């Protein structure tokens with residue numbers, strides 16, 4: 001058998017029944033997306049022109065004024081926060097992450113804090129946490145309320161950060177209302193909120209100023225891609241801190257869909273977002289995946305996933321001592337999967353055995369405390385099913 005590019009450098013591939021997480025290398029690209037990236041790699045373009053066209057395509061699909069392809073959702077958080085702090089002032093852009101003399105606070109509900117907000121703090125701002133989510137402790141019935149965000153906003157507030165989840169509180173619309181009343185932009189981290197496909201337009205539709213999506217998750221774009229979409233002036237400020245602008249101002253002619261040159265007094269040096277550089281291959285791959293995802297491609301892939309989930313379910317039914325359940329919402333809403341529980345070994349132990357087996361199968365361990373091991377189908381090929389069944393059989397020493 002011919003070796004994969006990974007095997008040629010001595011790296012084993014895994015079966016990814018975990019879903020599109022970064023640590024298991026994101027999703028699997030549709031052939032069309034991989035081809036587009038390969039084709040993109042064989043030509044050179046002016047990156048500002050490419051991002052200008054990306055902005056138009058993102059605007060058309062999301063309903064936002066403007067957009068930027070980023071090297072991931074976390075990069076979008078960094079660039080979006082920087083944009084809210086500096087506006088179109090190149091002097092401020094040059095001084096970040098030193099925020100002396102700038103608005104340097106970002107207000108966030110305490111229950112929205114998560115590991116990814118490091119990308120916001122990297123800009124040099126301080127997170128101002130509000131509310132106590134005592135619902136989760138069982139001691140109370142409330143989460144943060146919109147008035148508490150209003151109360152924390154001051155002349156020093158650059159933005160409000162909102163991490164979107166179906167169960168997130170307070171309601172996004174109420175947060176936008178209080179923030180806009182105080183003229184403060186709202187950044188929505190919607191990295192993992194696709195599907196549903198309708199969320200591409202939802203957050204912009206309710207008035208969010210900037211929205212961040214991951215390209216490497218269920219959108220099934222390149223692993224190191226994402227997008228920032230929203231207000232034209234903020235996207236321009238983000239682009240200015242991301243693009244290579246080591247050019248003479250009078251020679252520079254940016255696309256109007258991305259940056260309005262007449263609003264600028266000059267160009268910043270390499271900005272705080274330079275380390276979030278995104279390649280032409282990722283931009284083209286992301287745009288191809290975005291068009292696919294929004295144009296019926298997700299539903300098609302979902303159908304394939306459903307077939308894979310059913311065949312895995314059927315393959316596992318033959319064994320005694322295990323319970324299997326077909327799931328319609330595994331790593332995300334509408335993403336099919338299978339849940340397995342059994343009394344032979346601890347669920348954590350099964351996760352470990354599958355990971356250490358040959359081939360190595362990575363599963364979703366988020367419900368092991370309930371004794372459940374879940375198999376997500378988003379990153380599986382139908383040919384993986386017999387291997388997974390075989391690996392479970394070996395790991396649990398089952399006979400059929």
Ligand SMILES: *Cc1c(COP(=O)(O)O)cnc(C)c1O
Pocket residue numbers: 022071072073074075114116163189190191192213214215216225226
């Ligand atoms: C995955 C995720 C991110 C980071 O996305 P990348 O595209 O991997 O940078 C940020 N925020 C949340 C809530 C996420 O789930």
